[in-house]
Amino acid sequence: MAELSAIPPKTEDRPSALREFWYYFSENRGAVMGLWVFAAFVFCAAFAPLLAPYDPTEQFREHILQPPAWQEGGSWAFPLGTDPLGRDMLSRLIMGSRYSFFVGIVVVCVAVTGGVIIGLLSGFAPKWIDTMIMRVMDIILSFPSLLLALVLVAILGPSLTNAMIAIAIVFQPHYVRLTRASVLSERQKDYVTSARVAGASKARLMFKTVLPNCLAPIIVQAALSFSTAILDAAALGFLGMGAQPPTPEWGTMLAEAREFILRAWWVVTFPGLAILVTVLAINLMGDGLRDALDPKLKRS
Amino acid sequence: MSLLDIRNLTVEFATASGKFRAVDGVDLSVDKGELMAIVGESGSGKSVSMLALMGLLPWTATITADQLSFEGIDLTKISARDRRKIIGKDIAMIFQEPMSSLNPCFTVGFQIKEALRIHLGLNRKERHERAIELFDQVGIPAPESRLNTFPHQMSGGMNQRVMIAMAIACKPKLLIADEPTTALDVTIQAQILDLLLRLRDEQGMGLVLITHDMGVVAETAERVQVQYAGQKVEEQPVKDLFRTPRHPYTVALLNALPERATSKLLPTIPGVVPGQFDRPKGCLFSPRCQYADDLCRSLPPTPHSAEFGKARCHYVEKIIAGELA
Amino acid sequence: MTAPIVQASALARFYTVKGGLLSKPATVKALSGVDFDLQPGKTLAIVGESGCGKSTLARVVTMIEEPTSGSLTIDGVDITPSKWAQMRETVQIVFQDPYGSLNPRQRIGQILQEPLIINRPDMSAADREARAREMIDLVGLRPEHYDRYPHMFSGGQRQRIAIARALMLNPKVLVLDEPVSALDVSIQSQILNLLVELQERLNLAYLFISHDLSVVKHFADDVIVMYLGRAVEKAPKEMLFAAPRHPYSKALLSTTPRADPEAKKDRIKLEGELPSPMNIPKGCAFAQRCWLATEECRTAPPDLSGDTHQVACLHPLD
Numbered sequence: 001m002a003e004l005s006a007i008p009p010k011t012e013d014r015p016s017a018l019r020e021f022w023y024y025f026s027e028n029r030g031a032v033m034g035l036w037v038f039a040a041f042v043f044c045a046a047f048a049p050l051l052a053p054y055d056p057t058e059q060f061r062e063h064i065l066q067p068p069a070w071q072e073g074g075s076w077a078f079p080l081g082t083d084p085l086g087r088d089m090l091s092r093l094i095m096g097s098r099y100s101f102f103v104g105i106v107v108v109c110v111a112v113t114g115g116v117i118i119g120l121l122s123g124f125a126p127k128w129i130d131t132m133i134m135r136v137m138d139i140i141l142s143f144p145s146l147l148l149a150l151v152l153v154a155i156l157g158p159s160l161t162n163a164m165i166a167i168a169i170v171f172q173p174h175y176v177r178l179t180r181a182s183v184l185s186e187r188q189k190d191y192v193t194s195a196r197v198a199g200a201s202k203a204r205l206m207f208k209t210v211l212p213n214c215l216a217p218i219i220v221q222a223a224l225s226f227s228t229a230i231l232d233a234a235a236l237g238f239l240g241m242g243a244q245p246p247t248p249e250w251g252t253m254l255a256e257a258r259e260f261i262l263r264a265w266w267v268v269t270f271p272g273l274a275i276l277v278t279v280l281a282i283n284l285m286g287d288g289l290r291d292a293l294d295p296k297l298k299r300s
Numbered sequence: 301m302s303l304l305d306i307r308n309l310t311v312e313f314a315t316a317s318g319k320f321r322a323v324d325g326v327d328l329s330v331d332k333g334e335l336m337a338i339v340g341e342s343g344s345g346k347s348v349s350m351l352a353l354m355g356l357l358p359w360t361a362t363i364t365a366d367q368l369s370f371e372g373i374d375l376t377k378i379s380a381r382d383r384r385k386i387i388g389k390d391i392a393m394i395f396q397e398p399m400s401s402l403n404p405c406f407t408v409g410f411q412i413k414e415a416l417r418i419h420l421g422l423n424r425k426e427r428h429e430r431a432i433e434l435f436d437q438v439g440i441p442a443p444e445s446r447l448n449t450f451p452h453q454m455s456g457g458m459n460q461r462v463m464i465a466m467a468i469a470c471k472p473k474l475l476i477a478d479e480p481t482t483a484l485d486v487t488i489q490a491q492i493l494d495l496l497l498r499l500r501d502e503q504g505m506g507l508v509l510i511t512h513d514m515g516v517v518a519e520t521a522e523r524v525q526v527q528y529a530g531q532k533v534e535e536q537p538v539k540d541l542f543r544t545p546r547h548p549y550t551v552a553l554l555n556a557l558p559e560r561a562t563s564k565l566l567p568t569i570p571g572v573v574p575g576q577f578d579r580p581k582g583c584l585f586s587p588r589c590q591y592a593d594d595l596c597r598s599l600p601p602t603p604h605s606a607e608f609g610k611a612r613c614h615y616v617e618k619i620i621a622g623e624l625a
Numbered sequence: 626m627t628a629p630i631v632q633a634s635a636l637a638r639f640y641t642v643k644g645g646l647l648s649k650p651a652t653v654k655a656l657s658g659v660d661f662d663l664q665p666g667k668t669l670a671i672v673g674e675s676g677c678g679k680s681t682l683a684r685v686v687t688m689i690e691e692p693t694s695g696s697l698t699i700d701g702v703d704i705t706p707s708k709w710a711q712m713r714e715t716v717q718i719v720f721q722d723p724y725g726s727l728n729p730r731q732r733i734g735q736i737l738q739e740p741l742i743i744n745r746p747d748m749s750a751a752d753r754e755a756r757a758r759e760m761i762d763l764v765g766l767r768p769e770h771y772d773r774y775p776h777m778f779s780g781g782q783r784q785r786i787a788i789a790r791a792l793m794l795n796p797k798v799l800v801l802d803e804p805v806s807a808l809d810v811s812i813q814s815q816i817l818n819l820l821v822e823l824q825e826r827l828n829l830a831y832l833f834i835s836h837d838l839s840v841v842k843h844f845a846d847d848v849i850v851m852y853l854g855r856a857v858e859k860a861p862k863e864m865l866f867a868a869p870r871h872p873y874s875k876a877l878l879s880t881t882p883r884a885d886p887e888a889k890k891d892r893i894k895l896e897g898e899l900p901s902p903m904n905i906p907k908g909c910a911f912a913q914r915c916w917l918a919t920e921e922c923r924t925a926p927p928d929l930s931g932d933t934h935q936v937a938c939l940h941p942l943d
Contacts, residue, residue: 023316190726194790197687198740199713212730341809342780455898485674485836487895490880494894512809515839515882519890538886556814557884558843564821566814566843572779573809 024292031288037281044094045101052091056248060086065264081266083257089266092248093274099249100230100278103164107229108222110168115175116218120206122176123183134180137173145170146235153241160233160249163242167232171225178221182214216293223289227282234275250275302329303506304353304391304474307367311345311352314360320576322348322361324530324584330474330506335497337509337521337538341553343573345530346510350476354393355383371473389419392467396479398459402451408462409447412469419470434465439495457488461495468499474506475499481516493520514557518542526550529574529584536609546609546616549585583614591615628701629662630797630830631686631716636660636695638681642903651903655681657854658695660929665797666824668831670845670862672838672877676899678854679834683802686832687718700797714744717791721803723783727775733786734771737761740793756793764789765819781812785819792823800832805840817844838881842866850874853902853910855926860934870936870943873911909938 026032044051060082067074068081068089080089122133140148152166186192187210195209236242237251245256250271257267311323323345330336340346352363353375368375370391375383395401403411412434413427422430428447435443438461451459460480467475477496481489497520500507511517517524518538525535526547534547545551554560555567571588574580582599586592595614603610608617638656656678663669671679684690686697688709697704700715720726727736737757741748761771764785775783784804791799801820805813817840823829835841841848841862848865850858850873858871869875876893895914900906906913908923915922917940929935 020316190720190722191728193689194718194720194726194787195728195739196689197713197716197718198790198794199710199743200739201743204743209728213728341811457898485899486838486880486882487674487876488898489882490892490894513882514810514884518884518886518888519882542884542886553810554884556811557839558814558817559839559884561843564843565818568814568818569811570815572781572812575779 021292025288028284028288028291030284031291034281034284034286034288037277038285041097041278041281042101044097048094048098052088052094054088054091056087056092056095057246058087060088062086065260065267067264068266080270081264083253083267084260084264087248089270092253093250093270096248096250096253096271096274097278099160099243099247100233100275103160103167103233104226104229106164107168107171107233108226110165111171111225112175112218112222114168115172116179116211116214118172119176119179120183120211123180123187123210124202124206130180133176137176140170140173143170146232149232149236150239150241153236158241158244160237160243160247163233163236166236167229170232171229174221174225175218178217179214182217183210186210186213220286220290220293223286224283227279227286230282231275231279302331303334303371304328304330304508305367305369306349306353306365309349309352309363309365309368311348311357312362314362315576317576321579322530323352326527326530326532328508328525328532330508332473332506333500333504335500335507335509335520335522337511337517337524338527339511339514339517339524340527341512341573343529343575344527346527347478348530349527350393350478350508350510354387354391354476356393389470390472391474391476392470392472393476393478394460394463394467394480396482398456398463398483399451401463402459404451407448407450408454408459409449412447412462412466415466415469430469431465434469435462437468437499438462438465439491440465455488456484457491460484460488460492464492464495464499468503468505471503472505474508476508476510478510479512480509482511482513489516496520514554515559526553529579531584531612532603532610533585533612534609535606541609544609546604546611546620547585547613548589548591548619550609550611552588552590583612585613591619627665630665630700631661631663631832632698633662633686634660634696636682636685636697637693638678638685638690639693653902654854654905655902656685656692659849659851659854659856661849661856661859663798663830663832665830666828667846668824668833668844670833670835670841670848671851672835672841672848673851674836674877674899676853676902677851678902679836679851680802681854682851683718683800683832683834686798687716687800688712689718714794715796716798716800717794717796718800718802719784719787719791719804722807723780723787724807726787727783727790729775732772732774733761733766736775736786737790737793740790744794760789760793763792763823765815779812780808781815784808784812784816788816788819788823792827795827796829798830798832800834802834803836804833806835806837813840820844838878839883850877853899853905855910856929856937857911858934858936858938859929860936864934868943870931870934870941871911871938872915872917872940872942875942 063078063082064086065084066078066082069076069079074081078088080093082088118133122130149166149170152169153162156162156165192205192209195205200209233242234251237249238255240255243249243252245252253271254268260267306326306328309323309326310321313320313322326349338346351357352361353368357363365376370386402408409431412431416422416427416430431447432443435446440446440458440461480496481492484492493516496507509521521538523535524538524541525532526549527533528549534550541550542554545554552569556569558566569588574584580586580597583592583596583601586596589596601612601614603612604616635658636656637658640653640655642651642653659682661669671682673679685692688704691706699712702708702712704712734754734757737760738753741753741756758768758771761768766782766785778786805816808816824831833845845862848860848862849856850871852873858865858869858874865874869878876895879891879893897914900910900913906923909926912918912922922939927937927939929937
């Protein structure tokens with residue numbers, strides 16, 4: 001039996017999982033750009049109070065609707081201009097990134113946790129429970145997501161927290177379906193059978209054996225729905241059902257500025273651009289993640 | 301002039317960690333009506349070299365060859381369009397998994413008629429008649445009604461017959477069979493191998509049989525080449541190969557077969573086939589070879605003459621003479 | 626003669642398959658009425674083509690599936706699903722595909738320790754690790770492999786790991802479900818040798834499922850040939866390979882390719898294919914492909930008869 005040890009194993013030279021991941025990820029240039037923008041976004045959110053030149057709610061009465069610095073009438077004191085109440089746009093946008101980031105994180109965490117647990121249960125449960133769970137999820141999926149979120153917020157009352165809860169509930173079914181699908185395919189594999197032959201309990205099979213092998217598609221989906229969550233929260237804010245003024249949430253800022261669209265383009269354009277760039281960056285990054293994590297798309 | 305002539309074929313894949321050489325300087329020639337077997341373990345590049353010939357490799361692959369000619373036409377020199385006219389019509393290929401080689405959405409009749417329409421441009425009635433004729437030729441019972449069945453309604457053996465019918469639809473001059481019976485049971489395997497041999501005799505086509513199964517080689521092939529880690533290490537007529545294998549790898553491989561065992565413990569080849577990260581500098585078999593010395597580990601050997609089975613080994617003559625034990 | 630470690634009598638396993646909207650549910654008789662005894666330290670091989678029920682038999686003996694009828698006795702205990710948990714330590718299994726049978730997210734150490742964590746909760750972590758390291762050595766792997774993930778290993782090494790995991794609980798019976806058919810010839814011989822050595826050292830009983838007759842001829846002590854869920858022939862290896870008595874066994878032996886181009890070939894070419902297991906013919910299942918079949922064969926399935934060399938055929942070969 002010693003014959004195998006005659007040859008020194010050379011597996012050390014094989015690239016580590018992380019390096020291989022980075023190789024595939026970095027092949028997608030859009031994804032790398034997305035990653036940098038996202039990093040800047042996270043940085044803004046983390047150090048917002050230090051980066052913002054002013055308090056986002058402080059009103060400079062003498063500078064109402066001042067245009068951005070490079071336009072006639074603007075000044076470098078307010079690089080991106082001020083809003084109708086004389087608040088500094090730049091400071092509000094920087095602080096707004098905090099809310100957006102917060103919304104994304106909370107919504108994704110709640111939706112993933114709930115969705116994964118329900119998905120695992122329905123993948124392992126007897127057929128009738130599985131059917132019941134899946135029909136409930138189908139019902140949730142059959143509503144337009146924003147409409148359902150609106151209804152939920154209308155019931156719970158308009159606030160940022162309630163908007164996040166509503167969005168999380170709307171997102172849940174995607175994770176349930178995704179988890180269940182990968183559980184069903186993983187369950188067939190021999191390593192699960194051998195865990196059963198070793199006597200593993202249902203709970204152990206679900207969480208220790210199967211779950212870690214289902215995570216890759218869930219991570220990709222989580223990255224992509226981070227951006228959708230930001231978008232939906234902004235939409236709810238715009239409709240007056242999310243964060244309430246004077247919170248400098250991007251969607252709420254858009255709603256407040258609606259009547260000035262023709263007179264002062266900057267009050268609508270900058271929050272809109274902020275949403276666009278963030279969502280685009282996260283989506284690009286998510287695509288890169290999928291290329292790197294999904295073995296089916298990998299080149300031979 | 302041989303039907304297919306490949307000289308010094310090399311295929312490299314670009315991967316996450318540099319280039320991987322899957323096929324390394326392989327030569328192959330097949331005559332009309334000849335059955336050539338390529339035998340080797342997984343990772344020996346036996347399928348990749350044929351996929352390279354067919355132009356079926358992904359874009360990450362770089363193919364180089366001194367010569368790649370079919371009936372005297374150099375395939376590397378002609379346009380992609382001219383190439384496609386030859387491949388699929390004059391050269392056909394069948395694969396290991398008959399179930400996944402057929403489209404599950406369409407009836408087998410539709411699929412074979414589609415192939416006939418594209419390559420031969422027959423009209424509807426001619427296609428139907430030719431399809432029945434082909435099914436009959438490959439031994440599918442009740443061909444007329446079988447045309448309307450879907451792949452999942454038939455067994456693996458029947459699907460492989462359909463694949464063969466599609467492959468021979470254009471009367472190819474060369475048929476490449478990549479592990480055609482590996483997914484099938486032995487009684488069905490015997491039927492399919494017989495069918496391939498019969499078709500070769502009837503149509504006079506060249507046949508390249510890629511397999512890992514020494515038993516299949518022994519029972520069907522005429523000439524055999526053994527591949528190891530992307531290189532051709534030996535080539536001999538089948539009887540000579542099994543009687544007097546030349547390369548130490550072939551010797552060890554044949555000895556490791558359970559049916560040649562003399563005791564309960566089998567002779568083994570230690571270690572594994574080298575992969576991308578542990579490719580030896582000299583002879584690729586040297587880490588597993590009982591005769592290997594410093595020369596083998598530093599200098600790659602070149603093939604010997606046909607008398608010594610074209611073996612890629614520094615010490616073939618000495619091993620045969622029994623000077624190395 | 627010692628007492629058999631596994632005894633099966635009239636073991637059967639049927640599946641109900643729901644038909645489409647209009648068709649009735651059908652019954653698939655994957656395994657119908659198989660008997661065998663397995664002695665400690667011996668190897669019983671189950672041979673047959675796909676769909677003959679050999680893998681179902683493996684799953685029933687490993688207590689992954691409950692038999693529909695018949696009785697199974699392991700180590701003197703009559704097995705019912707309530708006994709499964711306590712008997713897990715006695716019977717373990719090694720699967721065919723070494724790539725699917727190891728959890729890709731667990732290190733080798735964790736994979737090997739898992740059976741102990743589940744079945745010996747009072748064992749200390751240090752003892753578990755010591756046992757796992759001992760097992761790594763026993764199956765011919767190296768100590769540094771302990772902390773690696775399965776994807777860093779070749780097929781043969783993975784199969785060694787799968788064998789090590791199966792042995793962690795000191796089982797008395799190992800079910801080997803095509804353990805070498807996914808491996809290359811040069812690796813196959815390494816694994817077969819390992820299994821032979823382990824059997825001698827640990828006095829294991831093997832239930833060896835295979836379709837490869839040359840491996841069975843080399844490895845087994847007794848052989849059962851199965852066709853469509855039934856045993857058609859049961860004999861010690863030497864007797865079966867010297868003179869098969871069932872026409873199917875004879876055909877199977879003659880069509881197995883031999884690595885000797887100069888051997889004379891007198892293949893018996895079987896016509897047709899396996900009937901669907903949903904629709905097994907009434908009489909002998911092999912009758913429609915058999916060249917010796919008579920009217921009598923098509924009426925009732927014959928039972929195994931004979932002493933040491935048993936055959937289920939009305940017209941056995943001599």
